[in-house]
Amino acid sequence: MSEEPEAADLANRPPQAVGVRAPWAAVPAGLRAAVEERLGAPVVAADTQSGGFSPGVAARLLLADGRRAFVKAVSEAQNPESPGIHRSEARNAAGLPAAVPAPRLLACFDRDGWVVLLFEDVEGRAPVLPWRPAELSRVLAAVGDLAALLTPSPVDVPPVAEKQAEAFRGWRTIAADHAAGRDDLAGLDPWAAQHLGELAELEAGWAAGAAGDTLAHSDLRADNLLVTADGRVVVVDWPWACRAARWYDLLLMLPSVRMQGGPPPQRLFDTHEVAAGADPGAVTAVLAAFTGFLLGHARRPAPPGLPTLRPFQAAQGRAALDWLRTRTGG
Template structure:
């Protein structure tokens, strides 16, 4: 669960996208553009740029002279090992995904002294609408079942999800040890149950155990819909773990964004009744989904508590350079996850 994971694309005023900006194809050095065209085998004649996760990254759909189309990512090596490490992880995962995985095909990867570059097959699709269209959301929920049902995560030597998620799931302990005066106003129920939330988040490591593929970053802007299919993109955070993890980490973002004619968006400023409706929707949707139906309640509580605490604790920190809106996005998802926890409670029975 990275800072990138917690980006939300939503309609609510206080939950804008945390994507910082756009560099275009023409901003790349001429030597890099020439290398990409040589690898692709044709000259680039048109480009559509998209917001990227760092200020020095290019993410563009390129159309070539021969009619081929690629989605290309390029980033400066000087941005540091974390950025290049993300590219390296995405290449590794793309090469080890099994047939049938709803993901775009990696076309090629390049690296020189100054730039790292990836190219994926172009998808003739779009991001989901937000607030969510119920039919589109149903398609995505079905795709999550497909991701979790395909074998091979252990054979691909993906790292287990539990240790990383457990390392991040210490937010309630941080909020208890270093009290936030805003917590009572923001999430009063959580402020009155800090000790129980600290106990719940300690269960994340065990709750995550499993051998399923876990995308690790499912949200509205890592989903591409075509008329006949759903594709998940940005697999750099993939791991193996409990088959329901993507479902659990995805739903708080949907609560923030809302589902048309089903449940209204739940921004940070939402009143208690609206929060309760959003939390009840998340709980019911999880329980009704084939991946969530038989999950032990303690495991669900652990993971939802873990991500809620992570988001609310992280939202107190200064935003990374170029991502000034990230903390508002995290705060909103934390509030939504707490609304879900309020509905399911912190103990069995």
């Protein structure tokens, strides 16, 4: 068989959230021993999981007694911000109620510049991409279940305005850099460049629009979801959790769904239960801020240890911008 169809399929494949993971063997021997001590058995096999962007270790562990666990470990040498992100994840995971479909935190510790998290292992797989309608429907239903379960927030986390105060300034940052001669807008979507001032103004109202008392995951994407054989949807990776509007998680997820072969976001958002009664102006302002975050960060150099992040943000940002143009009549 010719190789051309395979190459074409690869070229048309939806963008994947796949980083450059360190293997289990990269963890210093003393830390590996500490993991085994906490788990109560030696590790006999480690299967690296490629999903997600952290440069650290993310692996399913098989123990000598047949049990399994999941380990995440990272050091400042791999990325200076990643240890703090892992610590936030540990705090949030420890506070999640048992009813939340998320892996239970077994242990966490800091040592020698590393942060190590141990979770229960979940037997599941990431959603199939491009998205399949039935599986997407199951995930969207799970988003509604989460919002119901997590309102009011059962975990003490910051409000979204505090959590994203610096991140959601993308359009204003681009506009300021352009005015100062630091950004010539090369590569920016022509419609966005033409309406930069309006987008910056629209973005400025995002915090009031996103306010709420639902515990939001804030990073729902296919790579942070597991589908189990019995049909459950399990949500992993909670470092960005905050208190926000019931529809906040849905809004942030839908551009990635579109980017990875799903339907237009507007239709999914308008028909979802968590969006019922949402103020249209608030939704548009938050979408503008999220779009500016994605496209603004995509213009920056790649962070240390995360070479695949910027192209993924750019693709997700283009999908978000299409939706924003629809909402603003652009």
